[in-house]
Amino acid sequence: DAGVTQSPTHLIKTRGQQVTLRCSPKSGHDTVSWYQQALGQGPQFIFQYYEEEERQRGNFPDRFSGHQFPNYSSELNVNALLLGDSALYLCASSFGQGPGNTIYFGEGSWLTVV
């Protein structure tokens, strides 16, 4: 049973560029969330997708956008990259919504902005 898979694992972008990160949820899961983890910090919630709609959003600017596809996979897009966007981006999945659901995390995509 495959867990949460993310791609790419590492990438380097130039300031001002745009990036797309991809995530496939754990089998049977229909809810996908994205988190940003800066070096030495705890993960911060970006947003959650369920039934192809953004359901909840953290304190991130509109440069961060996402999408969920009918097969429950998801993309995170970041426009106009800043140096401060350099971080590990974690995708997480669960079955259904709700604060008590067990959330499974992928290994992340390391983004470096130069």
Next chain:
Amino acid sequence: AQSVTQLDSQVPVFEEAPVELRCNYSSSVSVYLFWYVQYPNQGLQLLLKYLSGSTLVKGINGFEAEFNKSQTSFHLRKPSVHISDTAEYFCAVSDLGSINTGKLIFGQGTTLQVKP
């Protein structure tokens, strides 16, 4: 708003010794509580969670945590650590407010360093 404070950024301990990683939270509504572990260059793995019931929660790898509502704490303990427990540990909360669909709020993390 909710917040999580992990009181120790680093905890060094010798192998086979007991360990406690401390976590306090602040919230105006009831919360669910979680501990996650992150091994180097990996994602987060759930150790245990408290939703309701007994305040002592047992998790994987011999870890347990105790919920103390009056102290707003959720400390993680293990009676005897192994070298393989060396990792980053994160405490997290998820509030039971009507608009929360599962967002986790994490602490800054505690690095557990197990020495031989």
